[in-house]
Amino acid sequence: MPINQELRVGIAGLGAVGKTLARRLDDGIFGLRLAAIAVRDPAKAADTVAALKRPVPLVTLAELAEHADIVIECAPAHLVAEIAEPVLRAGKTLIVLSCGALLDRMDLVDLAREHGGQIIVPTGALLGLDAVTAAGEGTIHSVRMITRKPVRGLLGAPYLVDNNIRIEDVVEPIRVFSGSAREAAKGFPANLNVVVALALAGVGPDDTQLEIWADPELTRNTHLIEVDSDAASFSMSIQNIPTENPKTGRITAQSVLAALRKVRSPLRVGT
Ligand SMILES: NC(=O)C1=CN([C@@H]2O[C@H](COP(=O)(O)OP(=O)(O)OC[C@H]3O[C@@H](n4cnc5c(N)ncnc54)[C@H](OP(=O)(O)O)[C@@H]3O)[C@@H](O)[C@H]2O)C=CC1
Ligand SMILES: O=C([O-])CC(=O)C(=O)O
The missing domain is CATH 3.40.50.720 (NAD(P)-binding Rossmann-like Domain)
Known part of the structure; x- marks a missing residue:
């Protein structure tokens, strides 16, 4: 070209x-x-x-x-x-x-x-995949993410429907999922692409751990990431302002x- x-x-x-x-x-x-x-x-x-x-x-x-x-x-x-x-x-x-x-x-x-x-x-909608891939040039010991979303950013996710987890009327934050990025991708296909990007950058979908919280007080989709490796340990967080699609950050x-x-x-x- x-x-x-x-x-x-x-x-x-x-x-x-x-x-x-x-x-x-x-x-x-x-x-x-x-x-x-x-x-x-x-x-x-x-x-x-x-x-x-x-x-x-x-x-x-x-x-x-x-x-x-x-x-x-x-x-x-x-x-x-x-x-x-x-x-x-x-x-x-x-x-x-x-x-x-x-x-x-x-x-x-x-x-x-x-x-x-x-x-x-x-x-x-994430941050820091440059640092995660750089850490992957050495040995990454663990990658963990905690996602907190407003209720409307999670409604309708297959995992919630299949497990009969109702979040419409929650009045305080509840943890709705804890597991691997692979399980999250199946259970929250329109809500958690970010954890799959993190997994592909780092230790893969089975070893990347995730918690998801539905929080009625929140207005932003927030992700906290903690990485431990033989080159560096780091924590990163992002608070995403939703677009017209409440599941997607600007x-x-x-x-x-x-x-x-x-x-x-x-x-x-x-x-
Ligand atoms: N990797 C990441 O960090 C992130 C990934 N995402 C993912 O990105 C994707 C896009 O997000 P977003 O823009 O918010 O989603 P939207 O739902 O706003 O947009 C998706 C669009 O695709 C259109 N569409 C549906 N079927 C077809 C088709 N057959 N051919 C062409 N277009 C079609 C829809 O049209 P219609 O409405 O008419 O059906 C809609 O306009 C989603 O899968 C989302 O999960 C989102 C945020 C972060
Ligand atoms: O993971 C996604 O697909 C979207 C997301 O969390 C965000 O926009 O914060």
């Missing part, structure tokens, strides 16, 4: 994250150009698409790979494989936000390897924008 040629970016899913990405890419990011968007319901996307300064086509999920060099998955988790396969088969780059879905489809990593493509899991889209900006930047900071 010649250095002065713009990379084309495709967006799969125009929800809380996708809309922000579309607007910000349309505003301009050095070396990149918004090239196509795939949505479920074109009528719902019409206003956002019409407001773009440089119009882009609405295409199917399968067509994104023909239109883009980098495709961003910001759609429901069950669509990850459908979005990923054509992109990786074409040797292109896929940015995955619903990364919990990758745990059952690690064959997609093999597909990327086979065709020279790449899957990027951005830091998303910083999620900004994390993708930061990752995109690095693709062509002559100065790159952080790992």
Whole structure:
């Protein structure tokens, strides 16, 4: 790819994250150009698409790979494989936000390897994955995360429904889950992608431990991470302001924008 040629970016899913990405890419990011968007319901996307300064086509999920060099998955988790396969088969780059879905489809990593493509899991609504991956160059002894969310950020999660855990009327914080990142990805597929990103950066989904609390007093999605390794011990926490989707923090889209900006930047900071 010649250095002065713009990379084309495709967006799969125009929800809380996708809309922000579309607007910000349309505003301009050095070396990149918004090239196509795939949505479920074109009528719902019409206003956002019409407001773009440089119009882009609405295409199917399968067509994104023909239109883009980098495709961003910001759609429901069950669509990850459908979005990923054509992109990786074409040797292109896929940015995955619903990364919990990758745990059952690690064959997609093999597909990327086979065709020279790449899957990027951005830091998303979390922080510090640079430090976790650096610690992984040595020996990590433990990774633990405690997530506290407002009740509306957890409602409807399959784990709560299957275990008959009612949180609608709680008046004080309750712990609703304690287990591994792998179990959390199954039980909270739309709420805890962050712990899967942490697991993939560090000690894997079976050894990354998580507690989830529903807290009626909270307005932000908060994550506290504790890592112990032979190079450093560190604690990190983040309090995410929700978007129009109460499950998703504002910083999620900004994390993708930061990752995109690095693709062509002559100065790159952080790992
Ligand atoms: N890794 C991380 O740190 C984080 C990951 N996430 C994950 O990122 C993903 C996106 O989050 P968010 O933007 O908040 O989610 P939203 O629910 O706001 O948006 C998802 C969008 O995908 C659309 N969609 C549904 N089916 C299709 C289809 N067949 N083709 C194209 N688009 C479709 C939906 O449309 P419609 O509404 O019309 O059905 C909706 O607009 C989620 O899976 C979420 O769990 C979120 C936060 C942090
Ligand atoms: O994990 C997620 O998918 C989202 C999340 O916790 C947040 O936005 O804080």
